[in-house]
Amino acid sequence: MTKKPPAAPNGLLGSSILYYVRKEDHPVTFVAPDYAYDMKTVESLLGRGGRIISEQQSGSDCWWFEYGGVRNTIADAQDIAFELKRMVMGVWNYIKNSGKFDADCSTLEWVGSLPGKRESRRMATEYMLAGEDVRSHTQFADGGFYGGWYMDFHPAEGIGSAEDSCIQIPVNVYSVPLRCLYHRDFPNLLFAGRDIGTQRDAFVSTRVMNTCALSGQAAAALAWGCLRWDAAPAELAPEQIETIRQTLLREDMFLPGAVNRDAADLARDAAVTASSRYSPPAQPGPGSFDLALGGVHCQPLPGGCRGGVPGLVCGTRPAAGGVVHLAAAQPALSGAAGRGTELGTVRRRKPADCPIPFPGGGTVWYAGIRPCAGYRPSAGGKPVAGCALQPG
Numbered sequence: 001m002t003k004k005p006p007a008a009p010n011g012l013l014g015s016s017i018l019y020y021v022r023k024e025d026h027p028v029t030f031v032a033p034d035y036a037y038d039m040k041t042v043e044s045l046l047g048r049g050g051r052i053i054s055e056q057q058s059g060s061d062c063w064w065f066e067y068g069g070v071r072n073t074i075a076d077a078q079d080i081a082f083e084l085k086r087m088v089m090g091v092w093n094y095i096k097n098s099g100k101f102d103a104d105c106s107t108l109e110w111v112g113s114l115p116g117k118r119e120s121r122r123m124a125t126e127y128m129l130a131g132e133d134v135r136s137h138t139q140f141a142d143g144g145f146y147g148g149w150y151m152d153f154h155p156a157e158g159i160g161s162a163e164d165s166c167i168q169i170p171v172n173v174y175s176v177p178l179r180c181l182y183h184r185d186f187p188n189l190l191f192a193g194r195d196i197g198t199q200r201d202a203f204v205s206t207r208v209m210n211t212c213a214l215s216g217q218a219a220a221a222l223a224w225g226c227l228r229w230d231a232a233p234a235e236l237a238p239e240q241i242e243t244i245r246q247t248l249l250r251e252d253m254f255l256p257g258a259v260n261r262d263a264a265d266l267a268r269d270a271a272v273t274a275s276s277r278y279s280p281p282a283q284p285g286p287g288s289f290d291l292a293l294g295g296v297h298c299q300p301l302p303g304g305c306r307g308g309v310p311g312l313v314c315g316t317r318p319a320a321g322g323v324v325h326l327a328a329a330q331p332a333l334s335g336a337a338g339r340g341t342e343l344g345t346v347r348r349r350k351p352a353d354c355p356i357p358f359p360g361g362g363t364v365w366y367a368g369i370r371p372c373a374g375y376r377p378s379a380g381g382k383p384v385a386g387c388a389l390q391p392g
């Protein structure tokens, strides 16, 4: 399914304040502070764009409690923080006191005081990575690290938007040039992290922690090169840039399209031999595998599933509102359900909030992107598949 990026935004990605919830073995009361959103306001914000709350949400499950993208995220940071606190307290009050949730014994363990800010200013660098570079994975002679997270757009209105809480457009692994880390007018300054030089539709992919971390490693290697040749970043010759890239490769950086030319790297001439062999049992095919393996495969339609295998879940996530069909069923659990049975509608793209009742018992938890670290076998209404994915 090809998704289009949203129209050019008037705002930025918003900020979020997270909270943690703990379950006690006794009832706990919650009295909302007077600044909290009232229940009517909370109700008016929910349900749109797949925004659904539950008493089990905690920590980064609440990433979509988002506000501030239509404000000045720097100058108005304090107002944004306060609005987010009003929202969090109002939502928790709604969960505790509306009578609609099983939350008598749940208590707020922690509420953040500073909002997590997703987007503010970025630097104008020697080269500004463009959305097109991300989409078509442009090769750069000075590629110094890589990214690969979705183009992850959130509506600037955050929780106040009726749109989906995020639109994630999958991209292939792409290269980011060292020129995104400096500008020739500031020869003694390197950037690393989300402030690197990107156009906005590239930023929505590069802003994630792994990519930020890799930019730090690339900046360190670049700084090493500048010291070694006593030159500013923009003065480095192509051979020197290539030496920096070879150094990065040697130190385990992945550089899309780069060739390892390290003469001292014995791995280049090594041959692999095996002292023994292991043949795994044949993988069960569709319709025959045991659900204890996590063997439910939710197939988003239309478009089909790419790379889904028993025990894993699809790499493609349908938008909220997409229909999930059963692609393969274990008869013992599925009862009358067969391949193609319509299981339900994806209310949100967040697995924790998207249980889909499974005909014959159990619950399919629609999950996406990654194989789950901890598949949980089915047992009376418990998830048969889960996923650790946390969009940001």
Ligand SMILES: Cc1cc2nc3c(=O)[nH]c(=O)nc-3n(C[C@H](O)[C@H](O)[C@H](O)COP(=O)(O)OP(=O)(O)OC[C@H]3O[C@@H](n4cnc5c(N)ncnc54)[C@H](O)[C@@H]3O)c2cc1C
Pocket: 015, 016, 063, 115, 116, 117, 118, 192, 193, 194, 195, 207, 208, 209, 210, 212, 390, 391, 392
């Ligand atoms: C709510 C939210 C959810 C997110 N979810 C995800 C997710 O699931 N996965 C993901 O990969 N990314 C996620 N992100 C994005 C990601 O966390 C950030 O983009 C990333 O951490 C940015 O890293 P950074 O090093 O550039 O900046 P930061 O992590 O902001 O680090 C900057 C540091 O500099 C310090 N600092 C600032 N000024 C000074 C100063 N003058 N002197 C000394 N120190 C200073 C700050 O205190 C801070 O520690 C999320 C972001 C938010 C806000």
